[in-house]
Amino acid sequence: MTDDEIATAAERFHEDVSHQFQVSLTMSMETRERLRAIQDELNDCLEEQTVNTNDVMRIALLSAARYHALATGDLGDLEAIDEERLVPLTAPVRDVLDEEGVFDG
Structure with a gap:
């Protein structure tokens, strides 16, 4: 992925999702650090820091839902x-999680 592709997608994602609904979450320090690393990685691709923690959480949840559709063969849900x-x-x-060795078995 190029920085331009990531920047375009991040900017659209940030603008498309309503920010009036925000939820406070309790999470482990490890999770908080991973979210921050992902947020920093995404923002490094942008001219200005647009991606926030809420965006990263939505990306993670949306990705999990899409992964489930792929894993179960329910491809009709994919758009x-x-x-x-x-x-x-x-x-x-993926880059952040690879650096941390999350995928190492």
């Missing part, structure tokens, strides 16, 4: 947004 926006947004997530 163009997956390739146009979600794929570029999840590339930095």
